[in-house]
Amino acid sequence: MNYMKKIGMVVAVEIEAVLQRYGEALREEKFGTFVLRVYRNGENELYIMHSGVGEIAASAAAQLLITVCGVDLLVNFGVVGGLTEEMAQSRSCIVEKVVHTDYDAEAIDGTKRGRYLELPDEYIPTDAGLFQAALRIAPDLKPVICASADKFIAGAEKKSELHRLFDADICDMESAGIALTCHRNSVPCLMIKTVSDGITGGAEEYYAAVSETSALCLEIAQKIIGEAL
Numbered sequence: 001m002n003y004m005k006k007i008g009m010v011v012a013v014e015i016e017a018v019l020q021r022y023g024e025a026l027r028e029e030k031f032g033t034f035v036l037r038v039y040r041n042g043e044n045e046l047y048i049m050h051s052g053v054g055e056i057a058a059s060a061a062a063q064l065l066i067t068v069c070g071v072d073l074l075v076n077f078g079v080v081g082g083l084t085e086e087m088a089q090s091r092s093c094i095v096e097k098v099v100h101t102d103y104d105a106e107a108i109d110g111t112k113r114g115r116y117l118e119l120p121d122e123y124i125p126t127d128a129g130l131f132q133a134a135l136r137i138a139p140d141l142k143p144v145i146c147a148s149a150d151k152f153i154a155g156a157e158k159k160s161e162l163h164r165l166f167d168a169d170i171c172d173m174e175s176a177g178i179a180l181t182c183h184r185n186s187v188p189c190l191m192i193k194t195v196s197d198g199i200t201g202g203a204e205e206y207y208a209a210v211s212e213t214s215a216l217c218l219e220i221a222q223k224i225i226g227e228a229l
Contacts, residue, residue: 005044007225008071008187010061012174014078014214015050021218022046031064042226047071051174054150055102059177066185073130073188076178077221079196079206079213080146080170081153083163087170088198089205090213092220093142094134095191097123099166100176102149114166116180122166124179127188134190134224141220144169146193148176154202170195192221 011018018037025037025048039046047069051061058076065071082088099114099122106113114122123145135141147168153159162168170193182189194217197205 005073006069006071007041007044007046008062008065008069008074009046009048010058010065010074010076010174010178011048011050012053012058012078014218016211017214017218018048018050020215021222022048031068034061034064036064036069044225046225054173055100055148055177056150057177058174059181062178062181063185066181066187071187073127073190074178074182075190075192075221075225076175077192077214077217078172078174078194079217080172080193081159081201081206082195082198083147083159083168083171085199087142087144087195089195089201090216091142092138092140092192092194092217093144093170094131094138095126095146095170095175095179095193096131096143097125098146098148098175098179098191099123099168100149100180101147101162101166102151103176119183124176124183126179126191127182130188130190134192137224137227138220141192142169144193146175146191147171148173148179152203152206154197156200159199190221190224192217192224194220
């Protein structure tokens with residue numbers, strides 16, 4: 001017998017896409033500077049936390065959703081930078097694993113940059129079951145590795161370096177915090193992303209495309225939520 005699920009969603013900068021799609025919330029709550037909006041989504045409830053930009057903020061928002069709201073799983077959608085020619089503007093993808101490129105403890109424990117000791121390598125996995133379900137529903141999504149850090153990456157040289165070092169396809173500023181928090185709490189995590197700025201792009205391309213690509217990304221995420229859960 002199915003039961004109503006609590007679906008958490010961390011939103012960094014794409015909150016306007018959320019408001020346009022879902023409208024007025026059933027209720028709103030504030031946790032410090034974080035704003036939680038609760039919606040009914042089919043047979044389930046959707047708990048949307050507007051975190052703001054960055055790994056620390058995203059991790060804190062994810063933990064609030066898990067600890068305070070008791071969400072059963074966490075969905076993250078958002079806009080990203082493309083690190084290869086293939087990941088051009090408006091290309092949508094699904095994150096299989098994330099690497100936290102800012103994390104580097106090699107000098108004290110000899111581990112490779114990005115690796116947390118509780119994991120076998122530098123990659124933080126998303127949930128395999130949700131990942132496979134999403135690909136069945138939206139087979140055009142490109143499976144990717146996301147390089148994540150508290151830094152906006154612009155220009156082909158820096159983006160190509162991230163691809164070379166970590167075999168990453170995209171980059172953002174929140175996914176590592178969310179993925180690691182979910183992993184440490186044993187909460188399933190699904191990440192759907194859409195490219196706002198390609199390999200040669202930067203802030204100008206990002207700002208020109210962020211509204212359209214956010215809406216596209218949320219549309220795909222909502223389709224998967226509606227059909228997979």
